[in-house]
Amino acid sequence: MLKEERQAFIMRQINLHNKVLSTDLSTMLRISEDTVRRDLKEMAEEGKILKVHGGAIGRSFHHPFNTENMVYAQEAKQQIAEKTIRLLKNDMVVLTGGGTTMIELAKRIPENLRATFFTISPLVALQLVEHTHLTVISIGGQLSKSSNVHIGASVINQLADIKVDLCLLGANGFSVEEGMTDSDWEVVQVKRAMIRASKKLAILSIAEKLGSSQRMKVCDLNLIHYLITELPPENHLMSAYQQLDLELF
Amino acid sequence: MLKEERQAFIMRQINLHNKVLSTDLSTMLRISEDTVRRDLKEMAEEGKILKVHGGAIGRSFHHPFNTENMVYAQEAKQQIAEKTIRLLKNDMVVLTGGGTTMIELAKRIPENLRATFFTISPLVALQLVEHTHLTVISIGGQLSKSSNVHIGASVINQLADIKVDLCLLGANGFSVEEGMTDSDWEVVQVKRAMIRASKKLAILSIAEKLGSSQRMKVCDLNLIHYLITELPPENHLMSAYQQLDLELF
DNA sequence: CAATAACCTGCATTTTAATGCATACTGCTA
DNA sequence: TAGCAGTATGCATTAAAATGCAGGTTATTG
Numbered sequence: 284m285l286k287e288e289r290q291a292f293i294m295r296q297i298n299l300h301n302k303v304l305s306t307d308l309s310t311m312l313r314i315s316e317d318t319v320r321r322d323l324k325e326m327a328e329e330g331k332i333l334k335v336h337g338g339a340i341g342r343s344f345h346h347p348f349n350t351e352n353m354v355y356a357q358e359a360k361q362q363i364a365e366k367t368i369r370l371l372k373n374d375m376v377v378l379t380g381g382g383t384t385m386i387e388l389a390k391r392i393p394e395n396l397r398a399t400f401f402t403i404s405p406l407v408a409l410q411l412v413e414h415t416h417l418t419v420i421s422i423g424g425q426l427s428k429s430s431n432v433h434i435g436a437s438v439i440n441q442l443a444d445i446k447v448d449l450c451l452l453g454a455n456g457f458s459v460e461e462g463m464t465d466s467d468w469e470v471v472q473v474k475r476a477m478i479r480a481s482k483k484l485a486i487l488s489i490a491e492k493l494g495s496s497q498r499m500k501v502c503d504l505n506l507i508h509y510l511i512t513e514l515p516p517e518n519h520l521m522s523a524y525q526q527l528d529l530e531l532f
Numbered sequence: 533m534l535k536e537e538r539q540a541f542i543m544r545q546i547n548l549h550n551k552v553l554s555t556d557l558s559t560m561l562r563i564s565e566d567t568v569r570r571d572l573k574e575m576a577e578e579g580k581i582l583k584v585h586g587g588a589i590g591r592s593f594h595h596p597f598n599t600e601n602m603v604y605a606q607e608a609k610q611q612i613a614e615k616t617i618r619l620l621k622n623d624m625v626v627l628t629g630g631g632t633t634m635i636e637l638a639k640r641i642p643e644n645l646r647a648t649f650f651t652i653s654p655l656v657a658l659q660l661v662e663h664t665h666l667t668v669i670s671i672g673g674q675l676s677k678s679s680n681v682h683i684g685a686s687v688i689n690q691l692a693d694i695k696v697d698l699c700l701l702g703a704n705g706f707s708v709e710e711g712m713t714d715s716d717w718e719v720v721q722v723k724r725a726m727i728r729a730s731k732k733l734a735i736l737s738i739a740e741k742l743g744s745s746q747r748m749k750v751c752d753l754n755l756i757h758y759l760i761t762e763l764p765p766e767n768h769l770m771s772a773y774q775q776l777d778l779e780l781f
Numbered sequence: 782c783a784a785t786a787a788c789c790t791g792c793a794t795t796t797t798a799a800t801g802c803a804t805a806c807t808g809c810t811a
Numbered sequence: 812t813a814g815c816a817g818t819a820t821g822c823a824t825t826a827a828a829a830t831g832c833a834g835g836t837t838a839t840t841g
Contacts, residue, residue, distance in 0.1 A: 285551060285553075285584055285585070285586050285587060285589065286584065286585060286586070286828095286829080287551075287584050287589055288551065288589075305787075305788095306786095306787090314830080314831090315830070315831050315832085316787085316788095316831095317788095317789095317830070317831060317832080318829080318830060318831075320787090320788070320789085321829085321830085336786095336787065336788085336837095336838060336839075337786085337787065337838095337839090405654030405655075405657050405658055405670060406654075406658065408654050408675050409654055409655065409675075409680070411675075412675045412676075412677055412680065415550050415590065415677075418674065419674065419675040420672070420673060420674050420675065421654060421670060421672035421673060421674075421675055421682055422672050423669070423670035423671050423672020423673065423682065423690070424669065424670060424672065425667065425668065425669050425670075426657050426658075426660075426661045426668040426669065426670055427661075428661055428664075431658065431661065433670055433672065441672070535818095535819075554797075554798090555796095555797090563820080563821090564820070564821050564822080565797080565798090566798095566799090566820075566821060566822080567819080567820060567821075569797085569798065569799080570819085570820085573798095573799095585796090585797065585798080585827095585828060585829070586796085586797065586828095586829090587797095
């Protein structure tokens with residue numbers, strides 16, 4: 284294994300967990316701890332990581348988009364990401380929204396997946412483009428201050444021209460009675476256009492949001508093909524959704 | 533087997549696996565490792581691949597998000613940012629490229645400036661949108677792995693529809709003889725379209741790059757209205773530019 | 782403050798790279 | 812087609828890089 288591969292792997296681990304232990308790396312990569320230490324030292328000298336006793340930590344403390352430490356319900360979102368990856372196949376064309384869950388997902392996409400991603404979120408785009416075999420296309424437009432995704436008429440126009448295999452959306456409100464709902468009118472318009480542009484629709488949501496609803500309706504539940512939460516599908520909290528015409532993950 | 537065939541084969545391998553080992557290639561192609569190395573060296577010099585100890589890796593291979601505190605020549609870039617801010621007035625419409633200098637600038641824009649920014653760089657967009665009174669519009673398109681800006685025909689089409697007051701571009705190569713130059717064909721196309729979409733053009737460049745030139749021409753110096761470096765305009769290193777029909781900062 | 786884990790330094794070994802040189806091949810021209 | 816210049820290839824040698832190990836040193840922890 285090439286040194287560069289190792290270091291990329293380490294970097295990836297750090298981006299994922301924000302820390303690494305020398306011993307873990309030694310085991311995972313099947314190399315001596317000395318080599319691990321030398322890698323860490325080298326990377327630290329290049330300023331890529333912060334070396335500490337026992338391993339290393341990321342520099343994301345200084346990062347302007349501090350999406351690393353403070354993400355609410357990070358554990359759950361990581362699990363959702365892992366499950367969503369199962370829906371992704373080679374040569375798919377995927378359209379994604381924004382949100383922390385989507386960013387977790389973008390980080391965790393397997394390095395060998397070859398696919399095209401459209402996204403309205405610059406943060407998601409930047410994460411996706413780190414993966415060698417992904418083609419990333421930003422749907423540009425006005426950047427919303429509150430949600431950090433592109434909104435507005437131009438986004439909707441661009442979406443009218445594409446048709447993708449799978450749309451991945453985070454949910455703000457989600458209930459059997461009200462369907463999928465959101466609080467921002469502009470965002471709702473964009474989400475609707477995204478759904479129209481897609482053959483299949485997957486909703487990613489932490490279980491906590493199930494049963495809640497917001498003021499504006501995005502779509503009915505019957506438009507949704509997959510519902511992905513951190514809970515196992517048979518969990519009793521999911522009972523309300525087990526009857527519906529959608530696949531639970 | 534011809535050299536070109538071999539190198540094409542190597543290129544395919546790299547595109548496929550994003551890396552090659554010299555020993556593997558030697559076995560697969562039934563040639564000596566020396567020849568493999570000479571091929572790799574040649575291809576690396578042409579910038580097609582990145583040669584590393586033990587083989588080579590693809591050019592898009594770079595470490596994610598390392599551009600934070602270790603930005604090259606950060607001091608200078610901050611000074612450039614400070615000077616550029618003087619060009620910005622309320623209610624202006626500005627178009628910006630990407631690059632570390634531009635990000636430094638985006639961070640430093642005064643909080644009370646009220647303006648509209650178009651940009652092809654998601655990183656710049658995310659910095660700009662933190663400022664309360666700025667409207668930020670991403671020009672979307674395919675996200676380039678090497679330069680982290682949007683490129684391609686759709687970008688150029690969108691640029692054809694707008695006209696802005698000021699265009700801010702970083703320079704890759706810049707000299708009296710060759711004008712502004714760059715190394716990436718796609719980026720050149722986008723930069724040209726950006727210049728066409730703007731009434732005034734400001735080039736931001738560290739002094740080190742003055743006098744250098746890359747393979748592809750972006751534009752002549754006479755299209756440039758402002759040249760901003762970290763040096764004072766009267767510095768002797770700037771003498772070549774003091775005569776020209778552009779304003780030095 | 783003792784036990785343990787992590788760290789650093791120098792060294793030996795192995796792997797990979799670079800260099801100079803001899804040989805072989807290519808595409809010309811007379 | 813012989814001769815020739817230029818290039819390509821392989822081999823031998825030397826240089827450099829990477830890796831693991833032994834040992835002594837420094838942090839961390841209870």
